[in-house]
């Protein structure tokens with residue numbers, strides 16, 4: 001088992017599915033209800049990076065991990081980020097005016113849908129609109145790409161994140177029982193959320 005295999009997705013594919021067996025396998029995996037039909041970015045046209053964000057590269061992973069490890073009880077590993085970049089997943093950074101990293105997101109573009117896997121804001125900078133800005137950037141990108149939906153999973157107990165997604169127009173469309181690790185004895189359910197982008201009034205940004 002690689003280091004990546006045991007790690008959770010914060011919002012996205014099941015922990016045991018995320019990047020398991022290496023990036024290439026993950027990029028072609030088909031999950032129930034989540035068809036992933038091609039290499040993530042290869043089938044789409046190039047799309048502009050939303051303003052104020054920049055693409056994550058391998059040299060950024062130390063700074064990303066410093067936030068990741070303070071923001072979660074069950075953080076992604078270095079291997080999760082390395083595999084995400086190797087697989088060509090969308091990975092964006094948000095910096096403040098002093099060029100300090102304050103947030104990031106990782107998403108998996110599929111066939112006419114994109115799946116948000118990780119959205120994180122430095123704890124000291126939370127509740128200042130950074131998460132909403134990253135999410136709005138992703139929503140706009142996904143819509144320009146022609147996606148019908150943007151999906152994510154979120155811990156049942158993560159009421160702050162659920163409020164953020166609800167405010168952005170996401171609906172709760174399912175529940176994955178015992179999806180996330182919680183403590184040594186328990187696991188936590190994931191709420192599946194979807195933003196319809198093909199509806200006339202669908203979504204923010």
Ligand SMILES: CC(C)(COP(=O)(O)OP(=O)(O)OC[C@H]1O[C@@H](n2cnc3c(N)ncnc32)[C@H](O)[C@@H]1OP(=O)(O)O)[C@@H](O)C(=O)NCCC(=O)NCCS
Pocket residue numbers: 010011071072119120121122125126127128129130131132133153154155158159160161163164165167
């Ligand atoms: C969830 C997270 C990404 C939100 O980012 P953020 O920058 O703090 O959120 P924003 O300031 O953009 O919030 C936008 C709106 O979302 C809602 N919201 C965000 N955090 C909230 C909280 N803790 N409680 C209630 N509502 C919240 C509010 O409606 C908020 O608008 P308001 O501040 O005007 O009331 C951030 O708190 C975070 O990184 N948390 C730890 C990691 C995590 O849980 N990631 C999500 C995994 S699915």
